[in-house]
Amino acid sequence: MEKARMASIEKGVGEVLVSREEIDEAVARIGKAVTEDFQGEDLVVIGILKGAVAFMADLMQAIDLPLEIDFMAVSSYGTSTTSTGEVRILKDLECTVEGRSVLIVEDIIDTGITLSYLSKVMESRGAKRVSIAALLTKPARRERAVQVDYVGYEVEDKFVVGYGIDYAEKYRNLPYVGALKPSEYEK
Numbered sequence: 698m699e700k701a702r703m704a705s706i707e708k709g710v711g712e713v714l715v716s717r718e719e720i721d722e723a724v725a726r727i728g729k730a731v732t733e734d735f736q737g738e739d740l741v742v743i744g745i746l747k748g749a750v751a752f753m754a755d756l757m758q759a760i761d762l763p764l765e766i767d768f769m770a771v772s773s774y775g776t777s778t779t780s781t782g783e784v785r786i787l788k789d790l791e792c793t794v795e796g797r798s799v800l801i802v803e804d805i806i807d808t809g810i811t812l813s814y815l816s817k818v819m820e821s822r823g824a825k826r827v828s829i830a831a832l833l834t835k836p837a838r839r840e841r842a843v844q845v846d847y848v849g850y851e852v853e854d855k856f857v858v859g860y861g862i863d864y865a866e867k868y869r870n871l872p873y874v875g876a877l878k879p880s881e882y883e884k
């Protein structure tokens with residue numbers, strides 16, 4: 698365990714899955730790739746609230762291009778640890794994406810339902826190009842094919858928290874990604 702950084706909350710965390718150093722490495726790697734790939738484009742970087750907030754904040758600073766940022770909040774119906782397949786927009790964009798290049802920034806891709814839906818929304822609004830950056834992916838759980846252009850790390854099928862990602866709205870402030878102890882959500 699990364700020692701005593703967040704003693705108040707890390708009791709519920711069983712193991713570190715992605716360390717702070719690994720997060721920083723992924724942010725730098727993806728930022729550099731995006732900088733190369735979007736030269737000369739009208740780029741809008743869209744963070745998906747709330748889980749992507751930490752990754753979004755770090756990643757945008759690693760992209761050396763003129764860009765705009767905006768946010769969307771979506772929810773998939775279901776319990777706190779599984780999703781059902783229906784996606785609902787809770788907060789929409791303020792900007793227009795028509796004719797522009799969109800980079801969607803997401804915390805973790807699980808079934809792929811959220812991102813396949815959001816990609817279609819951007820395309821239906823006339824985006825010129827839609828790319829996806831996700832800090833984490835759980836390929837074992839995929840139900841919808843989604844092309845993820847930039848990935849930080851693949852993780853096993855464990856319930857992850859930290860670096861923006863919650864369990865029941867807690868743990869978002871953990872500075873690394875950990876696996877929640879099953880005893881936390883089974884009780």
Ligand code: 5GP
Nearest residue numbers: 748805806807808809810811855856857863
């Ligand atoms: P998908 O639509 O790909 O199934 O789900 C994507 C969303 O489900 C993620 O953005 C995240 O909010 C949530 N999610 C998926 N796996 C996990 C996980 O292990 N922990 C947490 N806290 N949320 C997850």
Ligand code: MG
Nearest residue numbers: 745748804805
């Ligand atoms: Mg999310």
Ligand code: MG
Nearest residue numbers: 748862863864
């Ligand atoms: Mg959540």
